[in-house]
Amino acid sequence: MANPNRRDFLKTSLLTSGGLFLGSCAHSGRGTATARSGQRPNIVLILADDMGYGDPVCYNPESKTATPNIDRLAGRGVRFTDAHAAGAWCVPSRYGLMTGRYPFRTQLNQKTSIIEPGRTTVASLLKENGYRTACIGKWHLGFEGGPENIDFSEPMRGGPRDHGFDYFFGMHASLDIPPYYYIENDRPVAAPTGHIGASHSPDVTPIQGAFWREGAIAPGFNHDEVLPMFTDKTVGFIKNHAAEHGGEPFFTYLALAAPHTPWLPTGRFKGSTRAGEYGDFVAQVDAAVGRVLQTLDELGLTDNTLVIFSSDNGPVWFEADAQRFGHRSVSCLRGMKADAYEGGHRMPFIARWPGRIGPGSVSDETICFTDMLATFAAIVGAELPEDAGEDSYDVLPAMVGVAHKSPIREGLVVDRSIRSGDWKLIFGDGAGGLSRRYGGDEPQKPRKIPGELFNLREDIGETTDLYEQQPQIVEKLTALMKRYREEGRSAPR
Secondary structure, eight states, X not given: OOOOOHHHHTTSOOOOOOXXXXXXXXXXXXXXXXXXXXXXXXEEXXXXXXXXXXXXXXXXXXXXXXXXXXXXXXXXXXXXXXXXXXXXXXXXXXXXXXXXXXXXXXXXXXXXXXXXXXXXXXXXXXXHTTOEEEEEEEOOSOOTXXXXXXXXTXXXXXXXXXXXXSEEEEESSOTTSSSBOOEETTEESSOOOEEEOOBOOTTSOTTSSSOBOOEEEOTTOOGGGHHHHXXXXXXXXXXXXXXXXXXXXXXXXXXXXXXXXXXXXXXXXXXXXXXXXXXXXXXXXHHHHHHXXXXXXXXXXXXXXXXXXXXXXXXXXXXXXXXXXXXXXXXXXXXXXXXXSHHHHEEEEEEEOTTTSOTTEEEOOOEEGGGHHHXXXXXXXXXXXXXXXXXXXXOHHHHHTOOOSSOSOSOEEETTEEEETTEEEEESOSOOHHIIIIISOSOOSOOSSSEEEEEXXXXXXXXXXXXXXXXXXXXXXXXXXXXXXXXXXXXXX
């Protein structure tokens, strides 16, 4: 069914599906909700870092972490079971989220600003439509000159402030990648003039635990204070906006640097779960989500705020960890961060918008981070430029539960895989560099077969490769990928 006209969409009476969670990969039930006309909503987008599909309890009842705030968010909104990051690791995932464009269409060169000058982003779109915009947390999309050649006496170009954000407080990359310092708007809070040695934890792989690389560090910078700092800054921005700009809508992108390494749970979170330091850090992330939600409640903003929670890619969690703690960070999925398997990029994705999204809803619609640009455009009644959002589909109907006869997306490209309907084709081997180097349980020799093919409806764990048994499906998906490359876009104009 064609999507309703964007400007009239939120005035339409809508039917949504809902239900209770029945297992790690199943859902059922129906319910109703009504979308009302009204002012444009505030939008809060919270992105965890390296959190797995099976970490939140609302996605995996057997989870050994503690996620009451994320679970409560799901209970009051819609939980997507087939949502995907735009990539299986940090940089491509964030590029797709910001631009509505598949990351294979650009050069992911972290030595400079990755987003092309003048390209429409979710922030610039909303800013042009009257929103105050803030990015707080991990940017990881580069600055001009790269981390080694920045002149800290000059404004830092190519970052969030040059791509639609009115305010930025955060870091250039992950918390294990030097130099370690905070950036506010386009200046360092303090330049990284000191030095810190590398950190590692015993009894885990070299890239887990309290891991960070040696390098430059700013005076007073402490790794374990970053998660609380980003939470405080987000709460502060929302409170400031309510006090000084209450008549304007706001967009806050909280890009957490956790539970990515270093795993540094603090205070009451230490030992609070049954999944070690990682599980404890997930619990601290959940508490950060809770603080943001509480702030919205206290300021009376909840009813007119769309809150989205997700994670940028899969976890760094090996089979040995699952055996040790009895916790499967990806639930029933296969793979982890950097893998083309589902565990690398199928993400928890929850959206709450009171009065528009039915509480306790569940959607099995296939969506991608790239879809946020077209979806936000639909929410504010804006038309995207022809050269923007090449791979962005309006998935607002799936959020609010509009019944439709066919999938919103024709296909989905993530990392080195393409998906259409139940079928997923991986070009080459689905195992990524992390699982190959540190996992010890993925194939080490070159494959004789040029790809892998799975039917996800029948085999969500990607255990049975059907590449040789289904040559027609392989040919069809290969042709679809070729078309997406040649046409320069996958979304309809």
